[in-house]
Amino acid sequence: MKEQLLKLKNEVIEKLSKISNENDLRELEIKYLGRKGELTTILRELKNLSEEEKKIIGALSNETKQYLEQKFEEKLNELKNKKLDQDLKESIDYTLPGKKYEFGHLHPITILQQRVETIFSQMGFSVMDGPEIESEWYNFEGLNIPSTHPARDMQDTFFIDQEADDKHGNLVLRTHTSPVQVRTMLKYGAPLRVIVPGRVFRNEATDARHEHTFDQVEGLCVDENISLSHLKGVMQEFLTRLFEKEVKVRFRPGFFPFVEPGLELDFSCLLCAGKGCKVCKNIGWLEFMGAGMVHENVLKAGKIDPKKYQGWAFGFGLTRLALMRYEIDDIRHLMTPNLQFLKQF
Ligand code: PHE
Numbered sequence: 001m002k003e004q005l006l007k008l009k010n011e012v013i014e015k016l017s018k019i020s021n022e023n024d025l026r027e028l029e030i031k032y033l034g035r036k037g038e039l040t041t042i043l044r045e046l047k048n049l050s051e052e053e054k055k056i057i058g059a060l061s062n063e064t065k066q067y068l069e070q071k072f073e074e075k076l077n078e079l080k081n082k083k084l085d086q087d088l089k090e091s092i093d094y095t096l097p098g099k100k101y102e103f104g105h106l107h108p109i110t111i112l113q114q115r116v117e118t119i120f121s122q123m124g125f126s127v128m129d130g131p132e133i134e135s136e137w138y139n140f141e142g143l144n145i146p147s148t149h150p151a152r153d154m155q156d157t158f159f160i161d162q163e164a165d166d167k168h169g170n171l172v173l174r175t176h177t178s179p180v181q182v183r184t185m186l187k188y189g190a191p192l193r194v195i196v197p198g199r200v201f202r203n204e205a206t207d208a209r210h211e212h213t214f215d216q217v218e219g220l221c222v223d224e225n226i227s228l229s230h231l232k233g234v235m236q237e238f239l240t241r242l243f244e245k246e247v248k249v250r251f252r253p254g255f256f257p258f259v260e261p262g263l264e265l266d267f268s269c270l271l272c273a274g275k276g277c278k279v280c281k282n283i284g285w286l287e288f289m290g291a292g293m294v295h296e297n298v299l300k301a302g303k304i305d306p307k308k309y310q311g312w313a314f315g316f317g318l319t320r321l322a323l324m325r326y327e328i329d330d331i332r333h334l335m336t337p338n339l340q341f342l343k344q345f
Pocket of ligand 1 (some may be wrong): 175176177178256259290291313314315316330
């Protein structure tokens with residue numbers, strides 16, 4: 001019987017190695033280990049043996065049974081794993097070219113705005129924010145532009161058919177970032193050193209140089225003993241850091257109701273360094289922004305004592321600066337979702 005058991009064991013091992021699917025495996029198991037299987041048949045002979053032999057053979061047959069059961073289980077797992085591998089192989093085609101995931105990035109205006117904020121922060125300016133839907137009062141009256149003033153025509157805007165709070169007239173889409181001057185004065189008082197980047201709107205027919213919606217950066221410095229020479233120094237430093245080359249600035253007289261004296265600031269042409277070229281139309285200078293000493297009436301609107309404090313303010317077009325910085329020939333590109341254009345930044 002010992003030989004019989006050994007023979008059966010080897011037979012099963014041999015056959016197991018050739019099995020390639022679960023059905024055949026189950027059949028084989030029934031054939032050898034089932035209730036009417038070959039192992040049971042052998043064990044039936046046990047009763048014909050002596051007590052001594054019964055013990056030895058009994059133990060051996062148990063061992064064989066356990067051993068084979070384990071082998072069947074191992075084979076079953078092996079087959080299952082193989083099937084999983086097969087399924088995976090069939091569902092994934094490893095030869096297909098990979099999918100390229102596109103990453104988005106910041107808009108050129110945002111990139112430039114962050115750069116501007118960084119430079120001014122390094123010079124001790126805080127970055128402020130204000131509402132794009134503004135009251136007529138903050139946008140005009142508070143800035144020394146009464147409703148009858150012709151300067152209102154310079155900044156035609158979109159009026160909203162709804163009144164602002166506190167008898168501040170109607171709501172308008174702000175035409176500039178200057179209303180945040182008075183808002184900041186009222187909120188923080190003097191002294192102040194802030195910039196206000198933000199979106200502004202004008203009732204404007206669009207062309208390569210004009211848009212109804214664009215971005216500005218306001219600047220405001222209020223303290224004792226502040227003069228225009230501080231403004232000149234700050235702007236020269238700012239532009240030199242931004243363009244990473246020596247830039248000079250100059251003042252020309254200009255008019256804005258909320259500054260006195262008012263001025264326009266130009267900077268030296270970056271291409272020809274002031275010698276004159278196509279970009280600066282042979283002038284050597286590029287028009288950049290409006291500025292001036294804050295008007296007494298504006299300080300008063302901001303509840304700041306004009307006898308003790310004075311300051312300057314400026315406002316430049318972030319959008320225009322982007323056109324210059326990145327040599328973009330049409331302002332309208334900035335508002336389109338044209339990826340060919342946007343991916344260059
Ligand atoms: N707000 C003005 C404009 O939009 C610019 C400006 C700001 C001028 C501050 C002087 C002082 O044109």
